[in-house]
Every structure is written in C-alpha cells, then in structure tokens.
Amino acid sequence: MLQNIRVVLVNTSHPGNIGGAARAMKNMGLSRLVLVDPEDFPSGEAVARASGAVDILEAAQVVATLEEALVGCSVVLGTSARDRRIPWPLLDPRECATTCLEHVGLGGEVALVFGREYAGLTNEELQRCQFHVHIPSDPEFSSLNLATAVQVLTYEVRMAWLAAQGQPTKMSKLETTAMLNTQLVTADELELFYGHLESTLVEIGFLDPQKPRHLMSRLRRLYGRSAISRLEMNILRGILTETQKVVRGEPHKRRQDDV
DSSP states (O other): OGGGEEEEEESOOOHHHHHHHHHHHHHTTOOEEEEESOSSOSOHHHHHHHSSOHHHHHTOEEESSHHHHTTTOSEEEEEOSSOOSSOOOEEOHHHHHHHHHHHHHTTOOEEEEEOBTTTBOOHHHHTTOSEEEOOOOOGGGOOOOHHHHHHHHHHHHHHHHHHHHTOOSSOOOOOTTHHHHHSBOOHHHHHHHHHHHHHHHHHTTSOOTTSOTTHHHHHHHHHHTSOOBHHHHHHHHHHHHHHHHHHHTOOOOOOGGGO
C-alpha cells in the first residue's frame, strides 16, 4: 500500500531539505520521491541530510513540471499554510492519512505535494489538488520547515497504515529478564511471600501478632490484585530478606543492581 503513495517536492531551493524529506519518508516506510524542477540536485548536502536514506535519493524521479509528477495519480493532496480565496476541501494531517489509505486500498496512486520553502504552492498548483492539507500549527509561527512538514504527514500516514494492518502503534519494552517478567506467580508462591511478609513485619515491630487486626488481610487484598510477576516477586522477597538482616544485625548488601 505505501508504495502507491508518492511524495512530491516542488521547486525545492535548499538541497538539505530534500535530504531531510527523504529521511522522514524512510522513517515512516515511504519510498517514492518525486522532485519537480529542484534548484540544486543531486547534492552532497542532500546526501548528508538524508543520513541513511540515500537509496530514496538515488531512486528519486526528477521532472520538469508538476503535471509530469502527477501522472497516474487518482488523488492529489497539496499542503497549504495559508487561507485561499477559493474554498477547497480542506483536511488536517490525520484526515489526509485516512484519505490516502482509502484510495491506495482501492489500488489507486496518491500524491502528497509540498511547495517551495519560501512561498509554498501557487494557487494554480493547488487547483490541481483534489484536497488541501493544513497542519494546525501555532498561528503566531505557522510556517514549518519543508522536511518537518513531510515528517508530520508521513507519520500520520504510517499510523493510519498500522491501524489498517491491525499492527500495534507502540512497542513494549523487553527486559533482559522478559520471561520472568511475563510469568505470574502461582498461588503457592504467593502464600510463601505472605508468610515471609508477615514474619518481617513482626520483626520490625509493624505487626503485633497478639493484635493483628486486619493488616494481613488488607495486604493480601492489595498484592492479590497486583498481578505480580516472578521477577517482581524476586524483588519483593529480596527486600524482605535484606530488611530482616538489618533487624537481626546480620551483614547485608544493597541488591537493586541484581534485579
């Protein structure tokens, strides 16, 4: 799907922005870059700014006109930072991404068009776009760097694509002790912990065995709803063991580096 979305940069004046846009595209899984009459390309500065996305620069299509860049596209979305005199269907970045995915899902080709750094797209160029896209930045400082604008829209496209594929939009951090951290303690392991906890609380004078009231019942309820993993249980038991050593005057050491 993403291969059917092309990023079109019109008359880019700074080669570093071309490289930055290529990097933004590769970050988000897009690969088709079309350059309309760039002022300085190919360029060493573009390569430097691409930082690992040189393959996208090397495969970039360079054309003389916007018309050539849009050949084969069924939907064209043009970015615009200013209000225009003629009302036009206007989308925010998230709506833009949804529209892109709807059309590529039907087998169409989609173009995201970005204008010049100093002036954006002309009214004539915008009229070649079925939709205009506005990034809702602060009105007091609304002009985005070209590569930044590309990053915003391609990010939204990727988020929409992940949702369409049923893939997660965030990755859980895996610990080196991942197995212990995913295995929940068993009922018998919990009972051993409660016994260890009660004896420790007695030793430090927090629990009076003659007048226990409901302390252990409340602690059982607390830990029982915590879904404790085996790694977490090792930590808790280690804390109790070191606490008992302190109370008994036995040698002990800090253990947090071991868990």
